[in-house]
Amino acid sequence: MTFCVTSVGCLPYSHKLFKNFSEGLCAVRVGNKWGYIDKTGKFAIEAKYDNAGTFSEGLGCVRSGLKCGYVDKTGKLVLPLQYEAYAHSNNARSNNPDWDFTAGLIEKLGFSDGLAVARRDGKEGYIDHSGKFVIEPTFASASPFEDGVARVETGDMQYHPGSTFIDKTGKPIIKRKNAA
Numbered sequence: 021m022t023f024c025v026t027s028v029g030c031l032p033y034s035h036k037l038f039k040n041f042s043e044g045l046c047a048v049r050v051g052n053k054w055g056y057i058d059k060t061g062k063f064a065i066e067a068k069y070d071n072a073g074t075f076s077e078g079l080g081c082v083r084s085g086l087k088c089g090y091v092d093k094t095g096k097l098v099l100p101l102q103y104e105a106y107a108h109s110n111n112a113r114s115n116n117p118d119w120d121f122t123a124g125l126i127e128k129l130g131f132s133d134g135l136a137v138a139r140r141d142g143k144e145g146y147i148d149h150s151g152k153f154v155i156e157p158t159f160a161s162a163s164p165f166e167d168g169v170a171r172v173e174t175g176d177m178q179y180h181p182g183s184t185f186i187d188k189t190g191k192p193i194i195k196r197k198n199a200a
Contacts, residue, residue, distance in 0.1 A: 042074035045093060056080065056095075065095035071105075077131035077149070088129060088138070090151075099151040103129075104139035133165035135188065144172075146190075155190035169193065 038057075039047040045056040045064055055067030056075075065072075065080075073081040079090040079098065089101035105126075129137050135146040135154065145157030146165070161173035168188055175182040185194040 039072075039074050042076065043078065043093070045075050045080070047072040047074060047080070054082070064093065065091060071126045073126040073130050075130075077134070079131055079136075079149070081126050081129040081136070083126055088126070090136075099147075102151075103147070104142070106139075128164055130164065133168060133188065135165050137162045137164060146170075155186070155188075 037049045041059065045058060047054055048057050048063075048067065050067040052070075053067040054069045054072035055063055056065040056072065058064045069082040069084055071083040075093065079092060081088055082091055082097075082101075083105045084101050086105045087101035088103045088105050089097050090099035092098050131149070135148060137144055138147040138153065138157065139145075140153070140157040143157040144159045144162035145153050146155040146162065148154045159172040160175060163171045165188060169185050171183055171185050173182065174184055184192045187193050
């Protein structure tokens with residue numbers, strides 16, 4: 021089975037060669053690089069990134085090396101490649117798309133409720149559309165906001181796990197301590 025991209029031709033089918041369409045664009049892997057096609061199959065954004073997430077709120081998160089940034093639908097890098105990618109992003113990559121486990125690592129970095137998870141110094145926080153941290157990166161792990169609430173891990177995940185839920189100001193609204 022194959023699938024065809026107008027500007028590239030037909031490629032062997034793998035569900036990990038492309039992601040779902042979102043806001044009119046679909047992230048597609050060609051070789052070892054990711055870009056975006058439109059609904060006609062033409063590249064809207066050149067395949068030049070190591071990973072690419074689905075578009076949300078007008079922006080798509082892209083990764084180059086161990087840095088992430090955000091492109092608009094024209095391909096312009098509107099938030100520079102300045103946010104940390106997961107340290108194992110490059111190591112989990114494979115030339116075989118069916119064994120490339122990096123594709124899912126970028127998805128939680130998309131915008132929702134006006135904010136996106138971003139990493140700095142190994143911790144996670146939230147940025148707004150200007151790229152400014154509005155909730156400082158102090159969490160071991162952070163989840164995207166949904167209906168104004170996000171789950172964050174406050175411990176070190178391995179030895180002192182603990183979850184809480186925060187509002188869009190970063191204030192805890194529910195605290196849950198995991199049993200050790």
